Amino acid sequence: MAQQLKFIKTGKIISTSLHTEMRHSYLEYAMSVIVGRALPDARDGLKPVHRRILYAMHELGLTPERPFRKCARVVGDVLGKYHPHGDQAVYDALVRMVQEFSSRYPLLSGHGNFGSIDNDPPAAMRYTETRLSSIASYGMLGKISENIVDFNNNFDNSQQEPIVLPSKFPNLLVNGCTGIAVGMATNIPPHNLGELVDGLIALIEKPELSNEKLWEIIPGPDFPTGGEIIQTEGIRDAYRDGKGIIKVRGVVNIEKINVGKKRRQERTALIITELPYQVNKSAWIEKIADLVNCGRLEGLADIRDESDRTGMRVVIELKRDAVTKLVLKELYRKTALEHNFGAIMLALVNNQPRKLSLRELLEEFLKFRENTLTRQYGNELKNCQDQSHILEGLLVALKNLDKVINILCDSGDSTIAKERLQKELNLNEKQADGVLVMPMRRLTGLERKKIETEYKELQARINQLEVLLKNRKEFLKELKKELRSLKNKYGDIRRTKIIQKDAIQTNSYEPQTIDIQKQSVLQNKKRIPRESKQSNFVPSKDSILEMTYQGKIAWRMPEDNGFNNNLLIYSEPIEEREQIIAITDTGKAYPIKVLDIPHINIQSISLIDLLPKNAQKDTKNIVSIFFLAKNIKNQNLFLLTNQGKIKRIQISELNVLTNRGLSLMKLKNDDYLKYISFVKEEDEIIIAISSGRLLRFQVKDHEIPIMNRNTQGDQAFRLRRKEEIVGCINLNKNQKILLVSKLGYGKYLDILDLRITKLGDIGTQALKFIHQSDSLSGIKIVSNVKNINILTNQNRALTLEIKEFQNNKQTVELFDEEGIIHIN
Numbered sequence: 001m002a003q004q005l006k007f008i009k010t011g012k013i014i015s016t017s018l019h020t021e022m023r024h025s026y027l028e029y030a031m032s033v034i035v036g037r038a039l040p041d042a043r044d045g046l047k048p049v050h051r052r053i054l055y056a057m058h059e060l061g062l063t064p065e066r067p068f069r070k071c072a073r074v075v076g077d078v079l080g081k082y083h084p085h086g087d088q089a090v091y092d093a094l095v096r097m098v099q100e101f102s103s104r105y106p107l108l109s110g111h112g113n114f115g116s117i118d119n120d121p122p123a124a125m126r127y128t129e130t131r132l133s134s135i136a137s138y139g140m141l142g143k144i145s146e147n148i149v150d151f152n153n154n155f156d157n158s159q160q161e162p163i164v165l166p167s168k169f170p171n172l173l174v175n176g177c178t179g180i181a182v183g184m185a186t187n188i189p190p191h192n193l194g195e196l197v198d199g200l201i202a203l204i205e206k207p208e209l210s211n212e213k214l215w216e217i218i219p220g221p222d223f224p225t226g227g228e229i230i231q232t233e234g235i236r237d238a239y240r241d242g243k244g245i246i247k248v249r250g251v252v253n254i255e256k257i258n259v260g261k262k263r264r265q266e267r268t269a270l271i272i273t274e275l276p277y278q279v280n281k282s283a284w285i286e287k288i289a290d291l292v293n294c295g296r297l298e299g300l301a302d303i304r305d306e307s308d309r310t311g312m313r314v315v316i317e318l319k320r321d322a323v324t325k326l327v328l329k330e331l332y333r334k335t336a337l338e339h340n341f342g343a344i345m346l347a348l349v350n351n352q353p354r355k356l357s358l359r360e361l362l363e364e365f366l367k368f369r370e371n372t373l374t375r376q377y378g379n380e381l382k383n384c385q386d387q388s389h390i391l392e393g394l395l396v397a398l399k400n401l402d403k404v405i406n407i408l409c410d411s412g413d414s415t416i417a418k419e420r421l422q423k424e425l426n427l428n429e430k431q432a433d434g435v436l437v438m439p440m441r442r443l444t445g446l447e448r449k450k451i452e453t454e455y456k457e458l459q460a461r462i463n464q465l466e467v468l469l470k471n472r473k474e475f476l477k478e479l480k481k482e483l484r485s486l487k488n489k490y491g492d493i494r495r496t497k498i499i500q501k502d503a504i505q506t507n508s509y510e511p512q513t514i515d516i517q518k519q520s521v522l523q524n525k526k527r528i529p530r531e532s533k534q535s536n537f538v539p540s541k542d543s544i545l546e547m548t549y550q551g552k553i554a555w556r557m558p559e560d561n562g563f564n565n566n567l568l569i570y571s572e573p574i575e576e577r578e579q580i581i582a583i584t585d586t587g588k589a590y591p592i593k594v595l596d597i598p599h600i601n602i603q604s605i606s607l608i609d610l611l612p613k614n615a616q617k618d619t620k621n622i623v624s625i626f627f628l629a630k631n632i633k634n635q636n637l638f639l640l641t642n643q644g645k646i647k648r649i650q651i652s653e654l655n656v657l658t659n660r661g662l663s664l665m666k667l668k669n670d671d672y673l674k675y676i677s678f679v680k681e682e683d684e685i686i687i688a689i690s691s692g693r694l695l696r697f698q699v700k701d702h703e704i705p706i707m708n709r710n711t712q713g714d715q716a717f718r719l720r721r722k723e724e725i726v727g728c729i730n731l732n733k734n735q736k737i738l739l740v741s742k743l744g745y746g747k748y749l750d751i752l753d754l755r756i757t758k759l760g761d762i763g764t765q766a767l768k769f770i771h772q773s774d775s776l777s778g779i780k781i782v783s784n785v786k787n788i789n790i791l792t793n794q795n796r797a798l799t800l801e802i803k804e805f806q807n808n809k810q811t812v813e814l815f816d817e818e819g820i821i822h823i824n
Helices: 004-007 019-040 050-058 071-081 087-096 134-139 192-207 211-217 233-241 279-293 324-334 358-399 401-410 414-424 429-436 443-468 472-490 613-618 651-656
Strands: 108-112 130-131 151-153 160-162 178-179 186-187 228-231 244-250 251-260 265-274 300-305 314-318 340-342 344-347 352-353 498-501 544-548 550-554 569-571 580-582 587-594 620-625 636-640 645-650 673-679 682-689 693-698 725-731 738-742 747-751 774-780 786-791 797-801 820-824
Touching: 019 050, 019 587, 019 613, 050 087, 050 130, 050 160, 071 087, 071 130, 087 108, 130 134, 134 472, 151 429, 160 429, 186 344, 192 472, 211 233, 228 429, 233 244, 233 358, 251 314, 279 300, 279 314, 314 324, 324 472, 324 797, 358 401, 358 429, 358 443, 401 414, 414 429, 443 472, 498 651, 580 636, 580 673, 613 620, 636 651, 645 651, 673 725, 682 774, 774 820
Parallel strands: 228 498, 725 774
Antiparallel strands: 108 130, 151 160, 178 186, 186 340, 228 244, 244 340, 251 265, 265 314, 300 314, 344 352, 544 550, 544 569, 580 587, 580 620, 636 645, 636 673, 682 693, 682 725, 738 747, 738 774, 786 797, 786 820
């Protein structure tokens, strides 16, 4: 067509058939829309409008530490410099990058009204303010320059704009993308950053990794609005073929609420706290009201929206004769409480639209990141070499300072001085220029030392960069380090639960008969058969879950007496949580429903007997139980085996937990999991050995890196003959600890007295024994603690006051009985 227009200008007309002209013109238009507007780039995951907004804000200096700026200013800059389209289109794209319910990791921060999940419109751009979020500034625009990514002229050749941003993370999968082009569309779901980083590292370490292993690491999408993914067939289709239908449900809880004027009547209510991704809450509520009004949905007495800034809460009151299970089933079937997300993983690769699998998307990102890092290191190496070359000239001049001064005094002008410096000091032109522009203050002794230090640092960096560019193994090691840093800085727990097909039960929302087993202690391998009993007890949010040292577990109300004389090792309010997580010595985690645990007035039960039957055969001990509470969701799990293997995994690994259990660690046949602790970055771990030595580790990525579930972990230390691990605690730098031996001796210790060890270290001999037959039995944090309870092998519970020995850092006798079993 361009050729025809050229001929038209010269007055010539070329005859052509209408269908040929329509085909060519439509194809050019379609490709223009596909490449220039509608589809994201597989490398940085952005459409042109989003890329231009981010780059314009970077040019304006709207970094996270700078003040917010009016959105109208940003939109005007984008329109004037890079994007000659309507201002509303730019503002709509900007708003979406701010909304936390639209983007899993928002690329922009905002002040003002940017809309809501009810589809309320955002305020006008003159009222709202924005700036780059931390993940966008650091992870997508850091060190951007023409030497790292390619730039192109803007629409009027007055500015340069990047063709792609040097993204450090796969933004296309992290935040997802939706776009409709001509004859094609894309709909990529958002994912969890931590899982994607683990997947990338796995592909770097093992490029031939099977799809099944990769899908274990990245089990499915992670939507910003949470919800539950039911069935995994759609996820597998999308990950394998680039297209699949993913079923997402909202999160529904069953509550008993008081209604009526005096709040004396009780009704069952469905409480919806999360909706599927991209479902409009207000439209969904209107849909339910319409279904009720036209008689297509029965059993509902009232519906109201109690959502506020703390979260979503939609209350659906049911009539007294309504069957909860059937009403919920109808809500799933007739409303968007159950919603199909049609995944189409289409993106631009070399400016051509391609439907990609999960593996291909990750591989495309890794190719791009390797290319940008190579260019970045090459550019930095050149700059370092140039600077080092000038510093070499300055060092030569400083060694011959008198000669330099004479040359400058005797030269008529700078040109002559430059020529004499090159000739007499054997400097090149750039070095001579550097000497001439050197200020007099750099002649002082301190400044001369700074030059020498700077030169040494540059040489070290040059050597490091040369190694990275020549040694692919070191290059990939640096790439993995960068990815882990991103995960530690911005990673969070999974919001969307993935429920396997065999775990879906529509009637699991109603309390059922509780199976109760006669109590059995952990050491007893013979199990007594279960006895089914009807129970009217249902745990409420005021209930307390308790477990004794022997592994007997039950729940009680605050007014109940508890386990009486049995020493408790775990006690926590149940609140409204549905299940606890139990981790066994085989390295597996299992969910246990609270409703399966009996009330203490009926009978306590062995925790092992609540595990699936196949797990009971292999399990000798329960290492830890806990709820997935908010205060631990940003922490990691620290695992320690009997043979001294350690590893750290994210709590989010437990979000794919099913009744079949989840393996957290690969164990050798003769090894077993012994201790579990919740840790976060900069915490410290102390491991106690029976010989009295302690190992103090800092929880840092380079020392104890976060690993995936399919690894054995690192060997932290070797046990000597007759040694065993007797304790593992995590603490901060200001805490105090108490060591207790089996013969009743103890020592109060400040952790600052222990040196920080590394993997393979022997640790610090913290406790010396008075008797040769003695050994360390336990370790306990005693900061801000008045008393401790000690359980002996004679079944005695002793209470010791900390103040009696806290001022004495020597070994003292605490009591005179052999055999410490547990310290609480």
